Amino acid sequence: MAKKPVTFTLNGRESAAFAEEGQNLLDFLRRSVGDLSPKYGCGQGGCGGCTVLIDGEPHLSCLTLAEAAAGRKVETASGLATGPVLHRLQEAFMERFAAQCGFCTPGMLVSAKALLDRNPRPTREEVIEALSGNLCRCTGYEPIIEAVLDAAGERARA
Amino acid sequence: MSMIEFRKEFFRDERDDNLNEIGKPTRRQDILGHVTGRSPFYDDHLFEGLLHIRCARSPHHHARIRRIDVSEAERSEGVVRVLTGKDVPRNLNTLLSLLDFGLDDEPLLAETKCAYKGEPVAAVIATSEAAARAAVKKVRVDWDVLPHVLDVEEAIRPGAPTVCEVYPGNKFVYHGKYDHQKLRYGDVEAAFRQADHIVEGRYQMSPIEQAPMETCGAIAAPEVNDRYVCYTGTQALFFSLGTAAKVLSMPSSRLHFVGGTVGGGFGGKVDSIHEPIAILGAMLTGKPCKFAWDREEEMQVGAPRGAERWYLKDGVMKDGRIIARQFTGYFDSGAYTRLSSYAIIKGVGHLPGPYTIPNVSANVYCVYTNRTPATAMRGFGITGVDFAIEAHMDKGAEAVGMNPIEFRILNAYRDGDMKAHRREAKNCALVECCQVVAEKAGVRLSGEAAAAASTKGGGGERGRLPAHTVTDQDGRVEGIDTGGYARKGGGASVSVPTPPRPAAPQYQSAPTPAPQQAAPTPAPPPAPDAARKGALRFSSLSGFRRR
Amino acid sequence: MTTVETFPTLAEAARAMGSGAAFFGGGTVLMRDVNAGEGPQRLVRSADPALKEVRAQGETVRLGAGVTMARILAERDLAFLHSVARQIGGPQVRNMGTLGGNLFAPHPYGDFAVALIALGARAVLAGQGGARPVEELMRERARPPLVAAVEIPRPRSGREFSFLKVSRVKPKGVSVLSVAAFLPAEGGRIRGARVAWGAMGPAPMRGQGAERALEGGALDAATIARAAAQAAEGLDPPTDALASAWYRKEVAGVHLRRLLERMERG
Numbered sequence A: 001m002a003k004k005p006v007t008f009t010l011n012g013r014e015s016a017a018f019a020e021e022g023q024n025l026l027d028f029l030r031r032s033v034g035d036l037s038p039k040y041g042c043g044q045g046g047c048g049g050c051t052v053l054i055d056g057e058p059h060l061s062c063l064t065l066a067e068a069a070a071g072r073k074v075e076t077a078s079g080l081a082t083g084p085v086l087h088r089l090q091e092a093f094m095e096r097f098a099a100q101c102g103f104c105t106p107g108m109l110v111s112a113k114a115l116l117d118r119n120p121r122p123t124r125e126e127v128i129e130a131l132s133g134n135l136c137r138c139t140g141y142e143p144i145i146e147a148v149l150d151a152a153g154e155r156a157r158a
Numbered sequence B: 001m002s003m004i005e006f007r008k009e010f011f012r013d014e015r016d017d018n019l020n021e022i023g024k025p026t027r028r029q030d031i032l033g034h035v036t037g038r039s040p041f042y043d044d045h046l047f048e049g050l051l052h053i054r055c056a057r058s059p060h061h062h063a064r065i066r067r068i069d070v071s072e073a074e075r076s077e078g079v080v081r082v083l084t085g086k087d088v089p090r091n092l093n094t095l096l097s098l099l100d101f102g103l104d105d106e107p108l109l110a111e112t113k114c115a116y117k118g119e120p121v122a123a124v125i126a127t128s129e130a131a132a133r134a135a136v137k138k139v140r141v142d143w144d145v146l147p148h149v150l151d152v153e154e155a156i157r158p159g160a161p162t163v164c165e166v167y168p169g170n171k172f173v174y175h176g177k178y179d180h181q182k183l184r185y186g187d188v189e190a191a192f193r194q195a196d197h198i199v200e201g202r203y204q205m206s207p208i209e210q211a212p213m214e215t216c217g218a219i220a221a222p223e224v225n226d227r228y229v230c231y232t233g234t235q236a237l238f239f240s241l242g243t244a245a246k247v248l249s250m251p252s253s254r255l256h257f258v259g260g261t262v263g264g265g266f267g268g269k270v271d272s273i274h275e276p277i278a279i280l281g282a283m284l285t286g287k288p289c290k291f292a293w294d295r296e297e298e299m300q301v302g303a304p305r306g307a308e309r310w311y312l313k314d315g316v317m318k319d320g321r322i323i324a325r326q327f328t329g330y331f332d333s334g335a336y337t338r339l340s341s342y343a344i345i346k347g348v349g350h351l352p353g354p355y356t357i358p359n360v361s362a363n364v365y366c367v368y369t370n371r372t373p374a375t376a377m378r379g380f381g382i383t384g385v386d387f388a389i390e391a392h393m394d395k396g397a398e399a400v401g402m403n404p405i406e407f408r409i410l411n412a413y414r415d416g417d418m419k420a421h422r423r424e425a426k427n428c429a430l431v432e433c434c435q436v437v438a439e440k441a442g443v444r445l446s447g448e449a450a451a452a453a454s455t456k457g458g459g460g461e462r463g464r465l466p467a468h469t470v471t472d473q474d475g476r477v478e479g480i481d482t483g484g485y486a487r488k489g490g491g492a493s494v495s496v497p498t499p500p501r502p503a504a505p506q507y508q509s510a511p512t513p514a515p516q517q518a519a520p521t522p523a524p525p526p527a528p529d530a531a532r533k534g535a536l537r538f539s540s541l542s543g544f545r546r547r
Numbered sequence C: 001m002t003t004v005e006t007f008p009t010l011a012e013a014a015r016a017m018g019s020g021a022a023f024f025g026g027g028t029v030l031m032r033d034v035n036a037g038e039g040p041q042r043l044v045r046s047a048d049p050a051l052k053e054v055r056a057q058g059e060t061v062r063l064g065a066g067v068t069m070a071r072i073l074a075e076r077d078l079a080f081l082h083s084v085a086r087q088i089g090g091p092q093v094r095n096m097g098t099l100g101g102n103l104f105a106p107h108p109y110g111d112f113a114v115a116l117i118a119l120g121a122r123a124v125l126a127g128q129g130g131a132r133p134v135e136e137l138m139r140e141r142a143r144p145p146l147v148a149a150v151e152i153p154r155p156r157s158g159r160e161f162s163f164l165k166v167s168r169v170k171p172k173g174v175s176v177l178s179v180a181a182f183l184p185a186e187g188g189r190i191r192g193a194r195v196a197w198g199a200m201g202p203a204p205m206r207g208q209g210a211e212r213a214l215e216g217g218a219l220d221a222a223t224i225a226r227a228a229a230q231a232a233e234g235l236d237p238p239t240d241a242l243a244s245a246w247y248r249k250e251v252a253g254v255h256l257r258r259l260l261e262r263m264e265r266g
Helices: A025-033 A088-095 A105-118 A124-130 A141-157 B031-035 B071-075 B095-099 B129-136 B188-194 B237-247 B274-285 B295-300 B340-350 B383-400 B404-411 B430-441 B447-451 B484-488 C010-016 C030-035 C069-074 C076-085 C091-096 C099-104 C111-119 C134-140 C208-214 C221-229 C245-265
Strands: A003-010 A013-020 A051-054 A057-060 A073-075 B051-057 B063-069 B079-084 B120-126 B140-145 B181-185 B197-205 B217-222 B228-232 B255-258 B289-292 B308-316 B322-334 B360-368 B536-539 B543-546 C003-007 C021-023 C042-046 C060-064 C122-125 C147-153 C161-167 C175-182 C194-198
Touching: A003 A025, A013 A025, A051 A105, A057 A105, A057 C091, A088 A105, A088 A141, A088 B031, A105 A124, A105 A141, A105 B031, A105 C091, A124 A141, B051 B129, B051 B274, B063 B120, B071 B079, B071 B129, B079 B129, B079 B274, B095 B237, B120 B129, B120 B274, B181 B340, B188 B308, B188 B322, B197 B383, B217 B274, B228 B237, B228 B274, B237 B255, B237 B274, B274 B289, B308 B383, B322 B340, B322 B383, B340 B360, B340 B383, B383 B404, B404 B430, B404 B447, B430 B447, C003 C010, C010 C042, C060 C076, C069 C076, C069 C091, C069 C099, C076 C111, C076 C161, C099 C111, C099 C134, C099 C147, C111 C134, C111 C147, C111 C161, C111 C175, C111 C194, C122 C134, C161 C245, C175 C245, C194 C208, C208 C221, C221 C245
Parallel strands: A003 A073, B051 B289, B228 B255, B322 B360, C003 C042, C021 C042
Antiparallel strands: A003 A013, A051 A057, A051 A073, B051 B120, B063 B140, B079 B120, B181 B360, B197 B308, B217 B228, B217 B289, B308 B322, B536 B543, C060 C147, C122 C147, C161 C175, C175 C194
16 A cells, blocks of 8 residues: 655654555554654544644544645644643643543643633633633533643743 | 531530641642642553554454454554453453452453444554554454343343343342342331332443543563562552453552552542553563553543432322332442442432431442443442432432421431431531521521431431331342352341331321321431430441540 | 555546546545545545645635635634534544535435535536536535535625534544525515435435525524524434434424524624
8 A cells, every 4th residue: 555755844843654545644643754742532523533734723633534634734632741841731731621531732832832722811610711621520621721821821821 | 719618516525626637728648749740640650662662452242252353453554462361361340359259250351242343352552552553444244243232221121232241130239138128127118108108219320531631551571470560540559450450360569550640530530440450461462551541532432420210109198208209229339340340239228318218228230231330439339329318319309398498307317216227317507508508598497497406316216227118039040159258248238136126107198198108116207315425426337436 | 555656636536536546635434445445446646736626715615625614614704604604524624524425424424415416516527618516516425526516606794694513522523413595685575595414315405395495585583483493394313323303304394494584693
């Protein structure tokens, strides 16, 4: 089966790997590129565990063809921190107990990042809307919403 | 914004507020891994040349297998090997055999028949998930479709199809003796005859899927020294280790299990199906093998919290006291036992709910049907019957014209009361919970209910065992050897010395005594003063203890 | 196994379509099948910029079939479609899902098509002149034609058009049903009423019972009551995990009434 070379930017770095025919971006990132932060939850676009940012906007990597990422900027949760310095969202998630099992967390974080990048001071309703494509089964949404609002508050003060 | 409200006015003298962690915010120890996306879930371990396993499954609820033909699947592109039941060293198991409870009843891969839709018959091992999926479609099974049964009460009627040959009546056998779990406490029939009201109800709950964000799965690979490593999402690492060792007939010292990072479980990740299949794949191919469910499998064949059906009958006096409660319960275990037998033991220990009722009886059946096997989920064994009990409490309150909160306060356990499973009630707090609920809901309680306390009025007459408990041999099963559990007598009938007591009590309503009934020893309403002494310490082994 | 072919222009892609091929837009519907090993043999893609073209001015707006829901939401001139686009999927799906794909998304998806049918939108097919009513294409869902763009008449006022989607999960959930109404008025009377339903038949469809009740009337309590009473007429809803056919028929009138009352209030 033909493999296609895919060159793209992953968390700010030029990256390249071979994609299999019909391979989704989630599988490509995890197995071919080695970024394990996006998670498989359903393969059907229902859970948001595989969410990554493409050109700054949240996409479901399980429903994206790997080859469609060619030439685009992909961001995942593993690129949120700058070296040892955590992103405000990560700090707020830690403070607010916004992760229990941690499986939905990478998707939640990038969805929240996309929101704050475009809307630094969201309302509670805007946070809920922005996270509505990401399911959580154990933490409960309340601490997650609070964490995003906390992070936004900090950002506004900074 | 905290949802938690501490009501420190309660049990002030018993509580130790000088605690280091309780009541204070804390950070999870694993949170840094979670927020950086680096927590190692089982599928976050990469292996060169990983093989993928997918199962061919029964499209029927119930069907005999005449023949399984895997030859076409074996020739399919990318297929390394196809496993069937013959490849499983010990292809019959019951999860609780590790606790010596119940008979082996479930194959890892079905050989002779399938008893639920989605039961696996073969496992294809291929170089990619797509290749495994394609080959699964080429597994040919010659089915002889059998009649099926999907309802618990239909399943135990004479002539119903036998779901699981190990239990011919479609009922689990308890303690080697009975086709149901019994609870007998006092004499419910005598009490019903004296009750002012008989309140009956039927309640049921559908299966509930745990739906963890991470689906169930495991990766196994050959390790050095003839060992196998297994990365798994199991919730019960040593349970899965023991099960794999048993099913694969190998010492557990040859298995190296790595787990503990679970993407949500809620009870749905204890069934230990993926580990043995992945390890068997690694053994027979010499390659790392991954066996994982996709979301559809998680929903269809992943064992849910089982369905339950309950019939409740209460004898209630005009003043609101419940003097008898009778249960008939049916747990839908699905096609195999998994953990339903245990759920019932747990559930029956919980009856009749947190209420002091002097006569209680329960017959609870673990029933096999051709549905997906049921397993653990958050408080399983308790949740369904608690729903039934509390719905029934509302019904009882309505029958006697009482506010449902006051009805609960009146009947709630007080410290020192005797519970139906013959243990003293301690550290009760339902009265106080009800009072706070009433306050929050804007319900005005009577002076009596508002003044009630869990520490007041318990014990004494209420703390004694019934003078006489009616027993029976209904549902007696002969000739079943359920293994060591019954022989050791664990969990068999508990004998508690009964203190000498006057004849069986008579019941009457407090405000308007029924004149036709002599009442030498009425069930006493809560009497004052049975204060608790000393603060308590909790131990996970021995429960609450007084200092 | 699925192969993927990408063409620079839509015309080339159209020529490459044929047996075993499906046009791949946002992927939110097709990719699920590909992941499950049930995908078509060939996925045909196109990088044609015309697919993403937005002409939002004028009486009829023209949107390329590859325009996403998020793009519609970002366009101020398309405000009349915002309440519809906002209710499609979650944020990720709106960034991916396209207008063209939504036309043929199977139940319980495809709510945007419901709005388009009510608005009397027309689809421009790849490699063909002219345009065909979206409503008509619904009958060809089994073998959907390749749509290049959609032309949507712009309502003269915000009051003429409204859309309602009923979900059990909020803010993101699939349809129990959806309903859209386009009620142009002349001299206080409704002329050319169009009502469309989603999840009330094998595909999004017109609600003729409601349309008849509305046509020629004033949008008042009596007309609304009449339309609600006739709402379920001719509908053939499915029974699925979300709702039974019986339930959908029972509540159709309730939701239509709520939609119409919202339009009445303006």
